[in-house]
Amino acid sequence: MPDVRMLPVPDGLEGERVDAAVARLFGVSRSKAADLAGEGLIQVDGAAVAKSERVTAGAWLEVSLPDPVREDAPAVEPREAPGLRIVHDDTEIVVVDKPAGCAAHPSVGWDGPDVVSGLMAEGYRITTSGAAERQGIVQRLDVGTTGLMVVAKSERAYTVLKQAFRDRTPEKVYHAVVQGLPDPMEGTVEAPIGRHPHHDWKFAVRQEGRHSVTHYAVLEAMRHASLLEIHLETGRTHQIRVHFSALRHPCVGDPLYGADPVLARKVGLDRQWLHAHRLGFTHPGSGEWVSFESPYPPDLQRSLDLLRAG
Numbered sequence: 001m002p003d004v005r006m007l008p009v010p011d012g013l014e015g016e017r018v019d020a021a022v023a024r025l026f027g028v029s030r031s032k033a034a035d036l037a038g039e040g041l042i043q044v045d046g047a048a049v050a051k052s053e054r055v056t057a058g059a060w061l062e063v064s065l066p067d068p069v070r071e072d073a074p075a076v077e078p079r080e081a082p083g084l085r086i087v088h089d090d091t092e093i094v095v096v097d098k099p100a101g102c103a104a105h106p107s108v109g110w111d112g113p114d115v116v117s118g119l120m121a122e123g124y125r126i127t128t129s130g131a132a133e134r135q136g137i138v139q140r141l142d143v144g145t146t147g148l149m150v151v152a153k154s155e156r157a158y159t160v161l162k163q164a165f166r167d168r169t170p171e172k173v174y175h176a177v178v179q180g181l182p183d184p185m186e187g188t189v190e191a192p193i194g195r196h197p198h199h200d201w202k203f204a205v206r207q208e209g210r211h212s213v214t215h216y217a218v219l220e221a222m223r224h225a226s227l228l229e230i231h232l233e234t235g236r237t238h239q240i241r242v243h244f245s246a247l248r249h250p251c252v253g254d255p256l257y258g259a260d261p262v263l264a265r266k267v268g269l270d271r272q273w274l275h276a277h278r279l280g281f282t283h284p285g286s287g288e289w290v291s292f293e294s295p296y297p298p299d300l301q302r303s304l305d306l307l308r309a310g
Contacts, residue, residue, distance in 0.1 A: 081118025147276025
C-alpha cells in the first residue's frame with residue numbers, strides 16, 4: 001500500500017520545482033521525486049503535476065510514496081528509554097529531557113535506547129515525514145550529551161520546526177565544563193567543521209568544512225576547569241566539542257576530543273560535561289515563543305561540585 005502524505009508548501013520553497021520541493025519536504029532523493037511525478041503520484045491542490053512545474057507557497061502537495069525497502073535501516077519498535085523525561089506535551093510537539101546513553105533515533109550499529117523508540121513505548125504517535133527511523137526528529141543531541149530536545153508530533157509541526165532550525169531562529173543554550181580557562185572569557189568561535197581526515201567517526205576544524213559559529217561566556221572559573229554558557233548559531237555535529245577542542249579547552253570527560261582522562265576519573269565522569277540547558281522556539285501551532293530549561297543531571301552536578309572543591 002502506498003503511503004499518501006500531504007504538506008503545505010512553506011514560504012521558503014516558493015517558486016521551487018516540484019521535484020526539488022518534494023525532495024526537501026518528504027525526505028526522498030530528487031531523482032526519486034522526479035520518478036514519482038512521472039508516474040502521476042504527485043499532486044498540487046488535487047491535480048497531478050510534472051516534475052518541472054513550480055510550486056506556490058501555501059499550496060498543498062500530495063505525494064503517494066511506495067513502502068520503502070531499506071535493508072540497512074534499523075527497525076523502529078517501541079523500546080523503553082530509561083531516564084527519558086517528558087517536559088512538555090501538546091497536540092503538535094513533545095519536549096523531552098534526554099538522558100546520557102540515549103540516541104536521538106535508531107541508527108545502524110546502535111543497539112541502545114533512543115528517543116523515538118522511547119516515545120513509542122510510552123504511547124506517543126509521531127506522524128511526520130522523513131525516514132521512518134527519524135520520525136519527528138528536527139534536532140539531535142550526541143548520545144553522551146544530556147538535555148532538551150523538541151520532537152514534532154504532526155506534519156505541520158515537523159515542517160515548521162525543520163524550517164526554523166534551518167533558519168537558526170530557535171534559541172539553543174548549552175552549559176559545558178571545559179578544561180582550563182578560555183581567553184578571552186567571552187567570545188565567538190567561528191571555524192568551519194568537517195569530517196576528520198583520518199577518523200570517520202570524528203569531526204575537526206577544516207578549511208573545507210561547513211560554516212560553524214559558537215558564542216560562549218565563562219560563568220564560573222575553577223582551579224582546573226571553567227563552566228561556560230554556550231549559544232549555538234549553527235548546529236553542526238559535535239560542534240561544541242570540536243570548537244573547544246580546537247581552542248585546547250576540551251569538554252571535561254571527552255577523551256575523543258583531547259580531554260584529560262585523569263581529570264575525568266578524579267571527578268567520576270564517564271562522558272563529556274555538556275548539557276542542553278535551555279531551548280526556545282516559536283510554537284508551530286500557537287505561534288507564541290516558548291522556552292524550556294533543564295537542570296543538570298546528577299552525574300554532571302556531582303562532578304561540578306568536585307571541580308569546585310579543587
